[in-house]
Amino acid sequence: MIISHITDSIISGIKIMTPQIYKDDRGYFFESYNANDFKKLGLPTKFLQDNQSYSKKGTLRGLHYQLKYQQGKLVRVIQGEVFDVAVDIRRGSPTFRKYEGVHLSDKNNKIMYLPEGFAHGYVVLSETVIFQYKCTEIYHPEDEYGLLWSDKDLNIQWPVIYPILSEKDKRLPTLQLINENILPKF
Numbered sequence: 001m002i003i004s005h006i007t008d009s010i011i012s013g014i015k016i017m018t019p020q021i022y023k024d025d026r027g028y029f030f031e032s033y034n035a036n037d038f039k040k041l042g043l044p045t046k047f048l049q050d051n052q053s054y055s056k057k058g059t060l061r062g063l064h065y066q067l068k069y070q071q072g073k074l075v076r077v078i079q080g081e082v083f084d085v086a087v088d089i090r091r092g093s094p095t096f097r098k099y100e101g102v103h104l105s106d107k108n109n110k111i112m113y114l115p116e117g118f119a120h121g122y123v124v125l126s127e128t129v130i131f132q133y134k135c136t137e138i139y140h141p142e143d144e145y146g147l148l149w150s151d152k153d154l155n156i157q158w159p160v161i162y163p164i165l166s167e168k169d170k171r172l173p174t175l176q177l178i179n180e181n182i183l184p185k186f
Contacts, residue, residue, distance in 0.1 A: 002031060006041070011088050011095045013115035015043065016102055021109060032076060032111060033134065043113055044072050047134040052078070055124045055131065060163035062121015063087055063147040063172070070116035070184060072136035080129030081105035082122040083159050087147065089175070090117035093186035097175060099156055117184040119147045123160050146172040 002020040009016065019030040035045040055061065063085065065071075075084055087099045104110050105126070114120060122131065149156070149163065151174040 002034075003037065009100045011086070011098055011100050012093065014086055014100050014118075015041065015113045016100075017111045017113070019109060019111065030109060033074065044115075044136050047074065047136055048138050049135040050132065051135065051139075052130065052132045055129050056164070057124050057127050058160055058162075058164045060121065060123040060149055060158070060160065060165055060169070062169070063119040063149055064121065065089060065119040065145050065147075066137070066140060066143045067145060067182060067184065068143045069137045069140045071139070072113070072115045073118075073120055073133045074111065074113050075104065075120075075122075075131070075133040076109070076111040077104045077106055078130040078132050079106050080124065080126035080131075081107070082124055082126075082129055082131060084112060084122040085120070085156055085158075086112070086114040087119040087154060087156075087175075088117070089119050089147075089183050090186040091180055091183045093117075096186075097154060099154060101157065117186070121149060123158055123163055125159060145178075147178075148172045148174050151175055 003017050004020040005018040007016040022029045038045045084104050085101045088095045
C-alpha cells in the first residue's frame with residue numbers, strides 16, 4: 001500500500017491513511033492494504049475476517065465492540081460517504097471516553113485503522129454506501145457489546161439528528177451504565 005499521507009490521531013493507535021491513487025483515462029487504481037507496509041508502520045498484518053455492508057442515507061450502525069475477542073479494524077468506503085467514529089474504551093488510556101471522527105468516502109479514499117479496545121460505528125451521509133472493513137479477530141455474536149450512539153458523556157458530534165437505527169442499537173447502554181472493570185485495559 002503506497003501511502004500518500006498518514007495522520008496519527010490524538011488517540012493512541014488510530015491511523016488515518018490516504019493511499020496513493022493512480023488515475024488515467026480508464027479510471028483509477030490503489031492498494032487498499034499491503035502487509036509489508038503495515039508491518040513497517042507497526043500495525044497488524046493478520047486480518048481474519050472481511051466484512052461489507054450496504055446501507056441507506058441516515059443509517060447509523062454502532063457503536064459496537066467485543067471484549068473477549070477484541071477486534072482491530074481497517075475501515076473504508078467502497079461507494080458513498082460515511083462519518084466514521086472510534087471511541088476509546090480502554091481503561092487507563094489517557095484518551096478514555098474520547099473519540100475520533102473521520103469522513104470516509106469513495107472521493108477521498110481515506111482508510112482508518114482502529115486498534116483493539118475501541119467501540120466503532122458510522123452514519124451514512126450519501127444516498128447509499130458500501131462500507132468494507134477487515135478485522136483482526138473473528139466476530140463472535142455472544143461477545144458483542146455496544147454503546148448508545150447519543151451518549152451525552154461521549155458528546156459525539158454526529159452530522160445527523162434522527163438516524164435510522166436497528167432495534168438492538170436503540171437499546172444500547174451509555175458508557176456510564178457499563179461496569180468499567182470489564183472494559184479492556186490500555
